[in-house]
Amino acid sequence: MAQKPSIPKGTRDFSPLEVAKRQYIISVIKKHFERSGFQPIETPSFENSETLMGKYGEEGDRLIFKILNSGDFLAKTKEEFLQTKNSLKITPQISEKALRYDLTVPFARFVVQHQNELEFPFKRYQIQPVWRADRPQKGRFREFYQCDADVVGSTSLWQEVELVQLYDAVFSDLKVEGVTIKINNRKILSGIAEVIGASDKLIDFTVALDKLDKIGEDGVKTEMLAKGISEEAIDKVQVLFNFSGSLSDKLQQLRELLATSEEGTKGIEELTFICETVEELGLKSAQLNLDVTLARGLNYYTGAIFEVAAPETVKLGSIGGGGRYDDLTGIFGLKNMSGVGISFGLDRIYLVIEELNLFPETVSNASDILFFNYGNTEAKYALKAIQKLRETGIKAELYPDKVKMDKQFKYADKKGIKYAVIVGETEMQQNIFGLKNLHSGEQQNVTLQELMSKFL
Template sequence: MKPSLAKGTRDFTALEVARRRFIINTLQRNFELFGFQPLETPSFENLSTLTGKYGEEGDRLIFKILNSGDYTSKVHPKDWENKHHQKLTAQISDKALRYDLTVPFARFVAMNHGQLTFPYKRYQIQPVWRADRPQKGRFREFYQCDADVVGSESLLQEVELIQLYLKSFADLNLSVTVHINNRKILSGLAEYAGITDKLIDFTVALDKLDKIGKEGVIKELLEREISQESIDKLDFLFTQSDDVLENLNQLKVKFAENEIGLKGVEELETVITQSLNLGVDIKNLVFDITLARGLDYYTGAIFEVKANDVQMGSIGGGGRYDNLTEVFGVKNIPGIGISFGLDRIYLVMEELGLFPEEATSKVEYLFVNFGGNEIVEALKVIRQLREKGISAEIYPENAKLGKQFTYAEKKGIKKIVFLGEEEIKNKKVTYKDLLTGKQKTVSLEEFAK
């Protein structure tokens, strides 16, 4: 059978791995600069840990793992006949691949809160899995790079995370816009339109505005049994001005007697004002009132990051999730976090040619294999280079020079070294720079330095 990859997965070549590491190292450096500590959790969790945390759509995208052994033996015959997928899933699967890093993190905090120092700041860089339809920038296996703070309600956390986003992307030389909203504002809008009981339906549809447009959102709202009257009251959402503070003031008027809505506006105003005072360019920070992110657990700020110079979905996102650990039996631990989408960041940087020369994994020197005693002498010099942190290797066979040169060129090796009988006798080394074509002979001592 011809081998193939599972849909939505990829192999990574040496160049791709090196470039991914460049992004990861940049993010890791910034996470630690901002006081975050590393954490790793298992690839799979109990299915009960994950379900009910991502909304109806998210639950469908969780990769379930079949139970070990004869998993069919405990299935009720009628459930097989009726093909009731929810009942069947509960009987044949009790584990699942993690869907994101936030819920496993919340589970970790719930299990270990007695030993943690709060506020607890952690970062996590690991793969996640989603049974989504693969397309450009969307995979079934992909990495997330998260930074979360739990144990603090301070809005300074929102301000700090905006700083972390902007510094990290600036270090990657990537121009971005951070879109921000507040879940309390969305709750206020639902109350204002008289659809409080349809809050999740409303936000799931609204979050698709940039994908399906105004007409698509209105159609979906109607399909979710939200009245035309309520939709008309929300029409102003589709005609926001470019002035952040003007939009917030407009909301203050509409939320005059709406406590939760006003609270959301007040929080957002504080975060935006503080960020601007710290020198954030208003062009890089946008109040996006239609930003909903269809996840059930956000309770305050919501973030989404978009690249400015290329068409791509969000390359980062997150928000405040004050009640998340409560589902694991631990109350009063507020949390907020952001995520960097490694795979999409890679695609954007590749498309824009932003990877620097050092974001490669190349051997510096290839020693020509002359056979005999020359091999031993070459290996001695190679060992000295490696001890100095310089990558080097010897061609494994005593092949024709042309073949050894071709190997070096294809592998991107910069210099080829000749340590033949004459060089050994005179304690010299000859090396050729394959980029410039220049050849040089120096003493063995000088080369080793």
């Protein structure tokens, strides 16, 4: 007996309706990207390994899907590496390419490679799949789409303000109200580590602090102590464990905490400009929240850091994120090319909209009309009309076979087609069409022009 086919864990098939819903989300995101002046690019699904490795930290490197070299890939591998089973030494010799982990690093490579062809500041958007060898769970997949918008070639903080507005515009358009746009600044995190005398433990400090919601104050302090951060240092940042109030209140608490840190003060100035400007301009439905525990992308973010949380009624992780990177292109030899960007998590946004039942009823890939097939003569008459309808943008199809009406009715029902056109000898003689509402059962005779008007 043949084995039942399956797909790898962390990947999915999508039905026609699911694809229609995904395309709806993408169309809204794309619309707002283009309204904001971003231009589309695409990059290969796989890159040279050296382009990706070492750009995401040790954990990120482990999650990159490596592609085996073609042919006898073990032939050129050193025997000593095979005998010691040293995977870190073997991997570069048997795999020279890898699936992209995100869209940001390939974009940096694109900018460096095509720098003489681009006009700076360069605003690009990119909507393509990425792959991560992660452990699959709800909202976390091994293959998923990212929808990115980045600006490179400008250090202006107005870009951060516009990206906050872009998040707000997209989620408002999708009717996903109540999202929280969390914001922090890498310089503030560096300033905190400096003030407590633990600059060399910045990563350990921020990773522990980021777990405050999950393991609580005592758990975070225990982890910090285990990482070699002293009790005296932890006491200096006690205010962070009860960090609350308005944006201005939080900024003032940080000013007092980081008064002796030049870098931390610079971060506060940047955040103050962004937060105060956004507050003055206003947001449609999103909330902007200063979250000092936000510490994503520390390997390349140098300024503002963003993360978007779903509405509180939906228990899901982040649905977007991004930040400022002052020298991401520097890893490819192009110095002093500052950039800032954000990403929308298409798959998680889909789950949020589905859970909140926010997909419009009009989101469907079903045809508007199904012409029933009564025979060759009737089918030819129907196709002439179908051609006219399609030219005006109406989705119409002909059932391909002359079969019992019951089967054609079931076909329309399963595809979600609401109207059927019935054409027999009488209709052809009078040059009309029988239009039947398959939900109500109501039927009327219409001309071709009236049929078009019904769906335009």
